Amino acid sequence: MSSERLRVGVIGAGVGAIHLASYAQIPEAEIIAVAGLDDDRVMRVAAEYKVPRTYREYEHLLAAPDIDAVSICMPNHLHAPVALAALAAGKHVLVEKPLARDAADAARIVDAAKGHDRVLMVSFDKRHRSDVIWIKQYIDSGALGRVYYAKAHWMRRTGIPRLGSWFVSKQQAGGGPMVDLGVHVLDIAMFLMGEPRPLAVSASTYAEFGPRGQKGWGWGGRLAQFTDERLPYEVEDLASAFIRLEGGATLLLEASWATHSAASDDFGVTLYGSEGGVEMMVRNYTNVDTVRLFGDINGVPTDLTPKIPAGNGHLEVIRRFVAAVREGTPAIPSAEDGLRRNQVIDAAYRSAAEGREIVI
Template sequence: MRTINVGVIGTGGIASNQHMPALQKQPDIKIMAVCDTNEESAKRAAERFSVPHIFTDYKKLLEMDEIEAVHICTPNFMHAQPAIDALNAGKHVIVEKPLARSAVEGAPMVDAARKNKKKFMVAQNVRFGSDIQALKRYIDAGDLGDIYFGRVWALRRRGVPSWGVFTDKEKQGGGPLIDIGVHVLDLTLYLMGHPKPISASGQAFTKLGNTPGHVGAYGPWNWQNYTVEDYAAGFVRLDNGASLIIESSFAANIAEDVMRSSLLGTKGGAETHPVRIFGEEKEMVYDLTPKYLPNVSSYEVEIRGFYDAILNDTEPPVTGEQALNVMKILDAIYKSSEEGKEVLID
């Protein structure tokens, strides 16, 4: 068994809570170096995960020849450049979702992977839950028939992040649509078999996030510097004749939080979170609920999938092209909102 040495850039929440614990469980992977511009954060991570090398400049980490793969766990504005630099330095790259702040910013990442013949994956963990995989097997067997419509909900009633840069449009590229909508949009396209988007129409609102006096489920946020949308909705046409709707919010006057993909097929339908399948057979409509699914971490399965692609020289389970299509949809919804009309996607 050969060991793959890896580096982690950004040692904040997602790196310390998911990536590094998952990496530590892999017998053939060693975390060789961590990097964070916040040296204290890098030191804490190095101590907790027994990492020998600590950097505050990611370019120094990329100079380590023994590092084969890099995890990019920085905020959205710091995805593209470190990814491109890592790929050009000959490393395989897994980058946190979303790909980047826009498709224009993300496309050179996908090009750099192709040019350098390195594995490149966006960490869309939600796909890898055992319930989702069970539903995917059902879909792949044709049991939903033709899926002609998808519904994407990533809705929080009062879930404005009160930490990090999640409410800063310049650093994030957008609000709930790009931060949490991206999870369920990727999931829905995956379940629908990755049809390509051809147009989108949508509207983004900033009504609650930038005004005082609201309850915050994650504590008070800085409403004076809130520059992203707090609710967005979109309608997307796909090249196989199907379409989907998406709704995403950090704050909206709704009954409850919903994270769900919902599919309408000619033979059956399905919902996620929790997974339920709606069928019709023998003059009866029925609901099917999976039981006794393996209790696995979607993050661990995702990360193992990336390393298996490196070891077996296969395509990673989330491809750059798939991530670009997701970004193009998000971009088109924001653009449509600004222009007040449907936007074509090339």
């Protein structure tokens, strides 16, 4: 085990601020630099987390020889080019979800990490929530028996991230809520189900509100100070996918940024097993009483609510990334997991476009 601290750079100052906050809590990590085009935000986060150096363009951060590892917290279309450049520069890489805009880009990143023998990890922070980890241990104890059906959702009533920004560009984001939010709960469901191989996907997508400029969290967003460009709305605002898994189980996946519904900003999974069921329901990012267990006790249907202490998913992701580089522990969630999620989502978008089931 190395006694040196891992010297890190964070590229992007949106969710990148959460990466900085997490590295700042890990004694084995030393924050060297943050990069971003939005000067105000970069300066603000640099001051808050006492970051010694700032850059605008990511290329300058990657050229710094005193940086061992980077977090890539940039628009989805930049994940692949920046990860490839970082790996080529000898850096270890943590990429925000989704691993890439699509599976082809994701595969290129995975190959490059192997070629350069660097750690590559994807930040599915929700997987490291304490309720998800608790459910995984419960399932692994055999309590659910055989899980044969699952539902996963992330639904918002009003929550298109930023109208006019990269989030609504097909070329830059890769898609709408399915690749933005659906990827989180797809990851949770596949993790909890033990990574069954996805066989086929049948999906539909809709864009009811975005094209009318409705149900956004604002216009243009945080880059507005240096660009007046407003990108047209090209992605879905609701997607639903039915996924057939090896072994016969199926998964219903729903994701939306905008609906007329009772949803607020809610995500969860439900697993139906031969011996028991479990539901995780997270409303507005709560950590309290999110899990319910279903079974029969003495022949009577019984619900239980385990009191699971709150955790911090991003902190756990970053702790694991630092440990993976310094100590060679497994980089989980792995880049291969990220690639598999991109493959399912690509198949969902193709299925919706072609109006038929797609075999993966």
